[in-house]
Amino acid sequence: xxxxxxxxxxxGDVSAWLIGLVPAAGAGMIGYHAxxxxxxxxxxxxxxxxRAQRNILIGTAIGTxxxxxxxxxxxxxxx
Numbered sequence: 274x275x276x277x278x279x280x281x282x283x284x285g286d287v288s289a290w291l292i293g294l295v296p297a298a299g300a301g302m303i304g305y306h307a308x309x310x311x312x313x314x315x316x317x318x319x320x321x322x323x324r325a326q327r328n329i330l331i332g333t334a335i336g337t338x339x340x341x342x343x344x345x346x347x348x349x350x351x352x
Contacts, residue, residue: 281347281350282347284343284347285343285344285347285348288340288341288343288344288347289340289344291336291337291340292337292340292341292344295333295336295337295340296333296337298333299329299330299332299333299336300333302325302329303326303329303330306322306325306326306329307322307326309322310322310323310326
């Protein structure tokens with residue numbers, strides 16, 4: 274039984290790290306696409322970067338929510 278609790282602790286620790294890293298990476302990627310959108314010379318390239326920003330924002334919300342949910346679940350399984 275100790276190995277099961279160690280595994281839940283590892284999963285909880287990894288998900289806790291992801292709760293911090295996913296938004297930071299998402300913010301960096303959104304910043305990159307904002308700069309690239311401002312430097313774009315045509316409208317189609319600017320539209321591509323706008324779509325990329327929206328997709329990154331959605332992915333960041335999903336990733337952070339999933340990590341938080343996993344962290345929440347493993348806290349109660351580990352008890």
